[in-house]
Amino acid sequence: MGRSRSRTKSPSRRRHKSKHSRKRSKSREKHSNNKYSDKPKERSSKSRKRSHSASSSSGSDASDDVHIVSHKKRSYRDRDRKMDEVERLAEMERQRKKKELSNKIFTASAVGRQREVEQKMVEEEAAKRIEELVQKRVEEELEKRKEEIEAEVQRRVEEAKRAMERQMMEEMEWRQAKLREEEKRREEEERKKREELERIMEENNRKIEEAQKKLAEERLAMVEQQRLMEEERQRMRKEHEKRVKEEQKKILGKNNSRPKLSFTLKPVT
Template sequence: MSSLRTLPRVLQFSWSKGEQQLPCHAVLPFGLNSQWSLPASAACHLAPLAWCGQIFGNGTGSPGLLLGDGLTGACRQQEIEEKLIEEETARRVEELVAKRVEEELEKRKDEIEREVLRRVEEAKRIMEKQLLEELERQRQAELAAQKAREEEERAKREELERILEENNRKIAEAQAKLAEEQLRIVEEQRKIHEERMKLEQERQRQQKEEQKIILGKGKSRPKLSFTLKSQD
């Protein structure tokens, strides 16, 4: 980088117009030296200002830039110089900072690459961990859903078995009642049959008694005799 000695210079001078002395200020552009020159078309406009070596003290006729006339010399010159110095300083500080940043980045290149790789690996591990956790959650959810389905199916089977058992019990009770009813009917029929047999036997007995009575009365009647007379 160039030093501050290459900053533009503000020069104060005066030139004569008839009998008047007019104060002027000129700025030597950045990087100009005694060999700098302008085309003739430009030089003719600067000639009234200071197209002479007395301006820069080198006698070469290097041109300057007219800033104005009629100004108070020292104050205006200091203000311009301070502004130019401030701008140049800011530019150089910016360049220096950029260079220092670039140098620092270059020095820490390997460290930065290692840090980037470390963060990439860390992010990779985190993603893998999250993926495994998500897969485990899905597996647990599937197991829970499967268990719930099995529990529901078991409950349905138990309910169906209970219903079947209840139906079988009712059927068995109905069959038992039916068997009891059938036995009762058979017993009633047996009793009726026995009653009928008794009645029939009693009727027959009475009938025999009546016959005996009738026959007994017939034996107690007087015997009738019949004689046959012969005819002579």
């Protein structure tokens, strides 16, 4: 591609050089035209000076001087015509060379473009062949190293399997530890609940025992009261019987002349 760029740039440099050459040729032509145009003026001025000096020196040579001046003027005109013809021919030659140069530049640019296209096609074909060769070489290397690749794949699969098993074991152990912690926490809560229930039951049993003890004491008090009441009844009954006996004694007298009367009292229930 570098060569093709250098070829494409060469016509522009040639055109640039051709422009400079045309400018230099035009400047040289202008200088030569000025030079040639100045020469007749100098010669005419010299001839005028000579004619003036000749006329001043002698009047008899005036006709010869006029003839010489006219001859010189004709020669100058002929020379000017020849110079114009030379310039015209030079201009034609320059136009011909310019046309040939432009044709050469166009041909060179067309050849450069053709070479650039060919170079691009060659590079694309080379890249395609290189890619095919690389693909073929890769396939050959893969075929050669097929067993190594399969062994490497199997090794990596085993490593991944062991890593997965290790991860699963760690996760299972973590779950078991979590379950043990949960079980321990639940057992602790149940123990606290059981202790609370036992405390409540003990409190209730204590209250029941106190109530039973109080009830027993009340029963004992009632029994004691009943016993005292029974003793009081027995005492009252005995006193009543004693009074009755004393009254009977009073009624019957001292010697017991009358039969004894017996009175019985029903116990008070």
